[in-house]
Amino acid sequence: MSDAFDGQTVDVVSLSQDGTLVRLYIAQAGEWTGSDEQLVSLQEKVNSYLTFILDGQMGREYPQAAGRSWEIVIHCQTGPPDARTREFLELARRGVQEYGGDLVTKID
Numbered sequence: 421m422s423d424a425f426d427g428q429t430v431d432v433v434s435l436s437q438d439g440t441l442v443r444l445y446i447a448q449a450g451e452w453t454g455s456d457e458q459l460v461s462l463q464e465k466v467n468s469y470l471t472f473i474l475d476g477q478m479g480r481e482y483p484q485a486a487g488r489s490w491e492i493v494i495h496c497q498t499g500p501p502d503a504r505t506r507e508f509l510e511l512a513r514r515g516v517q518e519y520g521g522d523l524v525t526k527i528d
Contacts, residue, residue: 421435422517423450423451423453423455423458423525424457424458424460424461425446425448425458425465426461426463427461427463427464427467427468428468430444430468430469430472431444431445431446431447431495432445432447433478433481433482433485435484435485435488437497439448439488440488440489440493441488441489441490442478442485442488442489442490442491443481443490443491443493444469444472444473444478444490444492444493445492445493445495446462446465446466446492446493446494446495447467447495447497448494448495448497448501449497449498450498451498452496452498452499452500452501452502452527453500453502454501454502454503454504454505455458457509459504459505459508462505462508463508463512466492466512466523467503468471469492470492470509470516470519471519473490473519474519477509478490480518489520490520490521490522491521491522491523492516492521492522492523492524493523493524493525493526494523494525494526495526495528496525496528498521499527500525500527501525501528507522509523509525
């Protein structure tokens with residue numbers, strides 16, 4: 421079984437209860453391995469989310485999201501990421517912040 425993320429889809433888009441923040445979720449259901457394949461696919465997934473947001477597609481598909489603050493949420497369903505993935509996520513977070521959003525990790 422592959423530990424790669426599907427970079428072609430946006431998993432979930434939601435609006436915060438107070439309506440001020442758009443959250444775009446990346447669902448992680450498999451084990452964190454820190455493999456090259458997993459990290460490259462995660463990078464591709466984050467990049468596709470950024471494209472979705474920055475090219476205006478999010479606003480076209482979800483008009484209520486237009487003009488709102490946003491964050492990408494890595495939803496960890498099998499525990500915290502491994503050390504290599506945590507390092508990648510910190511770098512990715514800085515990159516996402518340069519575009520005006522944030523990248524956060526939610527661990528179940």
